[in-house]
Amino acid sequence: MSRNLMMAGQILLAGIIYYLFFAADHGPFRVETLLDRYYISRRVSRPVLKQWAGILILMFFFGAAIQISFSTVLTFILSADEAAASSYDQAIAPLISMEPDMVLYVGLLAPVFEELCFRGLAFSFLSWILLQIVRISDRGRSKLSPDHFLFFSAWIIANLFQTLFFALYHENIYQRIYAFVIGYFFGILVLVYRSVVPGMMAHIFVNLSGFFIDVIFPPDLPKGTKLILMTAGILTVSGILFKLCRRQSLRSA
Helix, strand or coil, X not given: CXXXXXXXXXXXXXXXXXXXXXXXCCCCCCCCCHHHHHCXXXXXXXXXXXXXXHHHXXXXXXXXXXXXXXXXXXXXXXXXXXXXXXXXXXXXXXXXXXXXXXXXXXXXXXXXXHXXXXXXXXXXXXXXXXXXXXXXXXXXXXXXCCCCHHHHHHHHHHHHHHHHHHHHHCCCHHHHHHHHHHHHHHHHHHXXXXXXXXXXHHHHHHHHHHHHHXXXXXXXXXXXXXHHHHHHHHHHHHHHHHHHHHHCCHHHC
Protein backbone atom coordinates (compact mmCIF):
# COMPACT_ATOMS: atom_id res chain seq x y z
CA MET A 1 0.00 0.00 0.00
CA SER A 2 2.87 2.40 0.79
CA ARG A 3 4.26 1.70 -2.68
CA ASN A 4 0.93 2.63 -4.25
CA LEU A 5 0.69 5.83 -2.22
CA MET A 6 4.22 6.78 -3.26
CA MET A 7 3.40 6.11 -6.91
CA ALA A 8 0.19 8.14 -6.63
CA GLY A 9 2.24 11.04 -5.28
CA GLN A 10 4.70 10.74 -8.16
CA ILE A 11 1.83 10.72 -10.65
CA LEU A 12 0.41 13.87 -9.08
CA LEU A 13 3.77 15.64 -9.23
CA ALA A 14 4.49 14.55 -12.82
CA GLY A 15 0.94 15.47 -13.86
CA ILE A 16 1.22 18.97 -12.40
CA ILE A 17 4.57 19.58 -14.10
CA TYR A 18 3.27 18.31 -17.42
CA TYR A 19 0.05 20.31 -17.14
CA LEU A 20 1.77 23.57 -16.30
CA PHE A 21 4.83 23.46 -18.54
CA PHE A 22 4.20 21.03 -21.38
CA ALA A 23 0.45 21.04 -22.11
CA ALA A 24 -0.48 23.77 -24.56
CA ASP A 25 -4.21 23.06 -24.46
CA HIS A 26 -5.72 22.42 -21.05
CA GLY A 27 -9.17 21.37 -22.27
CA PRO A 28 -10.68 18.03 -21.18
CA PHE A 29 -8.64 15.12 -22.55
CA ARG A 30 -7.01 17.46 -25.07
CA VAL A 31 -3.31 17.88 -24.57
CA GLU A 32 -1.12 19.48 -27.20
CA THR A 33 2.60 18.96 -26.97
CA LEU A 34 5.30 21.57 -27.26
CA LEU A 35 5.45 20.60 -30.92
CA ASP A 36 2.09 22.26 -31.45
CA ARG A 37 2.76 25.24 -29.26
CA TYR A 38 5.90 26.41 -31.03
CA TYR A 39 6.42 24.69 -34.34
CA ILE A 40 3.27 23.61 -36.16
CA SER A 41 1.80 26.23 -38.46
CA ARG A 42 -1.35 24.21 -39.23
CA ARG A 43 -3.49 22.74 -36.51
CA VAL A 44 -3.90 18.98 -36.39
CA SER A 45 -7.34 17.62 -35.57
CA ARG A 46 -7.51 16.01 -32.15
CA PRO A 47 -10.23 13.87 -30.57
CA VAL A 48 -13.31 15.52 -29.15
CA LEU A 49 -15.08 14.15 -26.09
CA LYS A 50 -17.59 12.00 -28.01
CA GLN A 51 -14.77 10.19 -29.81
CA TRP A 52 -13.07 8.90 -26.67
CA ALA A 53 -15.35 5.86 -26.31
CA GLY A 54 -14.20 4.63 -29.71
CA ILE A 55 -10.58 5.37 -28.84
CA LEU A 56 -10.95 3.41 -25.61
CA ILE A 57 -12.18 0.34 -27.52
CA LEU A 58 -9.42 0.69 -30.10
CA MET A 59 -6.76 0.98 -27.39
CA PHE A 60 -8.18 -2.14 -25.72
CA PHE A 61 -7.56 -4.20 -28.86
CA PHE A 62 -4.21 -2.47 -29.40
CA GLY A 63 -3.00 -3.25 -25.88
CA ALA A 64 -4.30 -6.82 -25.88
CA ALA A 65 -2.70 -7.49 -29.28
CA ILE A 66 0.64 -6.15 -28.03
CA GLN A 67 0.49 -8.44 -24.98
CA ILE A 68 -0.44 -11.49 -27.05
CA SER A 69 2.31 -10.78 -29.57
CA PHE A 70 5.01 -10.32 -26.95
CA SER A 71 3.93 -13.27 -24.81
CA THR A 72 3.90 -15.71 -27.71
CA VAL A 73 7.21 -14.43 -29.12
CA LEU A 74 8.75 -14.72 -25.66
CA THR A 75 7.62 -18.32 -25.24
CA PHE A 76 9.47 -19.26 -28.43
CA ILE A 77 12.62 -17.43 -27.32
CA LEU A 78 12.67 -18.76 -23.76
CA SER A 79 11.86 -22.31 -24.81
CA ALA A 80 15.42 -22.58 -26.09
CA ASP A 81 17.02 -21.58 -22.78
CA GLU A 82 15.66 -23.03 -19.54
CA ALA A 83 17.94 -20.89 -17.36
CA ALA A 84 16.74 -17.69 -19.04
CA ALA A 85 13.12 -18.84 -18.75
CA SER A 86 13.53 -19.52 -15.03
CA SER A 87 15.21 -16.15 -14.45
CA TYR A 88 12.47 -14.33 -16.32
CA ASP A 89 9.71 -16.16 -14.46
CA GLN A 90 11.26 -15.22 -11.12
CA ALA A 91 11.51 -11.57 -12.15
CA ILE A 92 7.98 -11.33 -13.54
CA ALA A 93 6.12 -13.46 -10.97
CA PRO A 94 5.71 -10.70 -8.33
CA LEU A 95 4.41 -8.30 -10.96
CA ILE A 96 1.60 -10.56 -12.19
CA SER A 97 0.40 -11.80 -8.81
CA MET A 98 -3.32 -11.22 -8.37
CA GLU A 99 -2.95 -9.38 -5.07
CA PRO A 100 -5.16 -6.27 -5.15
CA ASP A 101 -2.38 -3.81 -4.37
CA MET A 102 -0.19 -5.28 -7.13
CA VAL A 103 -3.06 -5.20 -9.65
CA LEU A 104 -3.59 -1.53 -8.80
CA TYR A 105 0.12 -0.76 -9.05
CA VAL A 106 0.92 -2.66 -12.27
CA GLY A 107 -2.47 -2.28 -13.95
CA LEU A 108 -3.14 1.41 -13.33
CA LEU A 109 -0.62 3.48 -11.41
CA ALA A 110 2.56 2.40 -13.19
CA PRO A 111 1.16 2.89 -16.73
CA VAL A 112 -0.17 6.37 -15.92
CA PHE A 113 3.12 7.40 -14.30
CA GLU A 114 5.28 6.00 -17.10
CA GLU A 115 3.23 7.65 -19.84
CA LEU A 116 3.37 10.99 -18.07
CA CYS A 117 7.12 10.75 -17.55
CA PHE A 118 8.29 9.24 -20.82
CA ARG A 119 5.69 10.09 -23.47
CA GLY A 120 4.72 13.29 -21.67
CA LEU A 121 7.68 15.00 -20.04
CA ALA A 122 10.67 13.32 -21.71
CA PHE A 123 9.21 13.20 -25.23
CA SER A 124 7.95 16.78 -25.13
CA PHE A 125 11.17 18.17 -23.67
CA LEU A 126 13.42 16.26 -26.07
CA SER A 127 11.27 17.33 -29.03
CA TRP A 128 11.41 20.95 -27.89
CA ILE A 129 15.21 20.89 -27.52
CA LEU A 130 15.73 19.28 -30.92
CA LEU A 131 13.31 21.60 -32.66
CA GLN A 132 15.00 24.61 -31.10
CA ILE A 133 18.17 23.43 -32.81
CA VAL A 134 16.28 22.86 -36.06
CA ARG A 135 14.76 26.34 -35.94
CA ILE A 136 18.14 27.97 -35.41
CA SER A 137 19.68 25.98 -38.25
CA ASP A 138 16.71 26.71 -40.54
CA ARG A 139 17.47 30.40 -40.94
CA GLY A 140 15.53 31.51 -37.92
CA ARG A 141 12.09 30.39 -39.02
CA SER A 142 9.73 30.57 -36.05
CA LYS A 143 7.48 27.75 -37.30
CA LEU A 144 7.98 24.61 -39.32
CA SER A 145 5.45 22.99 -41.59
CA PRO A 146 4.34 19.56 -40.31
CA ASP A 147 5.61 17.92 -43.50
CA HIS A 148 9.03 19.52 -43.15
CA PHE A 149 11.80 16.89 -43.30
CA LEU A 150 13.64 18.37 -40.31
CA PHE A 151 10.45 18.28 -38.27
CA PHE A 152 10.05 14.54 -38.79
CA SER A 153 13.75 13.93 -38.19
CA ALA A 154 13.61 15.73 -34.84
CA TRP A 155 10.49 13.82 -33.82
CA ILE A 156 11.98 10.45 -34.75
CA ILE A 157 15.15 11.16 -32.76
CA ALA A 158 13.17 12.40 -29.74
CA ASN A 159 10.93 9.35 -29.87
CA LEU A 160 13.91 7.00 -30.05
CA PHE A 161 15.56 8.65 -27.06
CA GLN A 162 12.45 8.61 -24.86
CA THR A 163 11.99 4.97 -25.86
CA LEU A 164 15.58 4.19 -24.87
CA PHE A 165 15.09 5.86 -21.48
CA PHE A 166 11.88 3.89 -21.02
CA ALA A 167 13.66 0.63 -21.83
CA LEU A 168 16.50 1.34 -19.38
CA TYR A 169 13.91 2.08 -16.70
CA HIS A 170 13.10 -1.64 -16.69
CA GLU A 171 15.42 -4.16 -15.08
CA ASN A 172 15.05 -7.42 -17.00
CA ILE A 173 16.64 -7.63 -20.46
CA TYR A 174 13.46 -9.06 -21.99
CA GLN A 175 11.38 -6.35 -20.38
CA ARG A 176 13.76 -3.77 -21.82
CA ILE A 177 13.37 -5.11 -25.34
CA TYR A 178 9.61 -5.19 -24.89
CA ALA A 179 9.57 -1.69 -23.40
CA PHE A 180 11.64 -0.31 -26.28
CA VAL A 181 9.16 -1.58 -28.86
CA ILE A 182 5.96 -0.51 -27.13
CA GLY A 183 7.51 2.77 -25.99
CA TYR A 184 8.01 3.73 -29.62
CA PHE A 185 4.43 2.72 -30.43
CA PHE A 186 3.11 4.89 -27.60
CA GLY A 187 5.20 7.78 -28.90
CA ILE A 188 3.36 7.42 -32.21
CA LEU A 189 0.07 7.63 -30.33
CA VAL A 190 1.11 10.96 -28.81
CA LEU A 191 1.91 12.35 -32.24
CA VAL A 192 -1.32 11.05 -33.78
CA TYR A 193 -3.71 12.09 -31.01
CA ARG A 194 -1.80 15.04 -29.53
CA SER A 195 -2.49 13.50 -26.13
CA VAL A 196 -0.87 11.15 -23.63
CA VAL A 197 -4.27 9.70 -22.73
CA PRO A 198 -4.57 7.08 -25.53
CA GLY A 199 -1.11 5.80 -24.62
CA MET A 200 -2.21 5.52 -21.00
CA MET A 201 -5.24 3.52 -22.09
CA ALA A 202 -3.20 1.16 -24.25
CA HIS A 203 -0.51 0.78 -21.57
CA ILE A 204 -3.13 -0.07 -18.95
CA PHE A 205 -4.66 -2.72 -21.20
CA VAL A 206 -1.22 -4.17 -21.97
CA ASN A 207 -0.44 -4.55 -18.28
CA LEU A 208 -3.89 -5.77 -17.24
CA SER A 209 -3.97 -8.41 -19.96
CA GLY A 210 -0.64 -9.68 -18.63
CA PHE A 211 -2.45 -10.91 -15.49
CA PHE A 212 -4.68 -13.18 -17.57
CA ILE A 213 -2.49 -14.17 -20.51
CA ASP A 214 -1.53 -17.54 -19.01
CA VAL A 215 -5.18 -18.31 -18.23
CA ILE A 216 -6.48 -17.42 -21.68
CA PHE A 217 -3.48 -18.85 -23.52
CA PRO A 218 -1.91 -21.53 -21.30
CA PRO A 219 1.81 -22.31 -21.75
CA ASP A 220 1.06 -25.86 -22.94
CA LEU A 221 -0.69 -24.69 -26.11
CA PRO A 222 0.60 -26.39 -29.26
CA LYS A 223 3.34 -24.48 -31.06
CA GLY A 224 1.16 -24.14 -34.14
CA THR A 225 -1.54 -22.38 -32.11
CA LYS A 226 1.02 -20.06 -30.53
CA LEU A 227 2.38 -19.22 -33.96
CA ILE A 228 -1.12 -18.33 -35.16
CA LEU A 229 -1.70 -16.15 -32.10
CA MET A 230 1.64 -14.42 -32.56
CA THR A 231 0.91 -13.70 -36.21
CA ALA A 232 -2.60 -12.46 -35.44
CA GLY A 233 -1.29 -10.18 -32.70
CA ILE A 234 1.46 -8.69 -34.85
CA LEU A 235 -0.93 -8.11 -37.75
CA THR A 236 -3.46 -6.45 -35.42
CA VAL A 237 -0.85 -4.11 -33.95
CA SER A 238 0.51 -3.25 -37.39
CA GLY A 239 -2.96 -2.70 -38.82
CA ILE A 240 -4.02 -0.38 -36.01
CA LEU A 241 -0.84 1.69 -36.27
CA PHE A 242 -1.21 1.94 -40.05
CA LYS A 243 -4.85 2.96 -39.76
CA LEU A 244 -4.12 5.62 -37.14
CA CYS A 245 -1.22 7.15 -39.01
CA ARG A 246 -3.16 7.20 -42.28
CA ARG A 247 -6.42 8.51 -40.86
CA GLN A 248 -5.04 11.22 -38.62
CA SER A 249 -1.54 12.07 -39.72
CA LEU A 250 0.27 15.35 -39.59
CA ARG A 251 -0.14 15.75 -43.32
CA SER A 252 -3.92 15.59 -43.08
CA ALA A 253 -4.24 18.77 -41.08
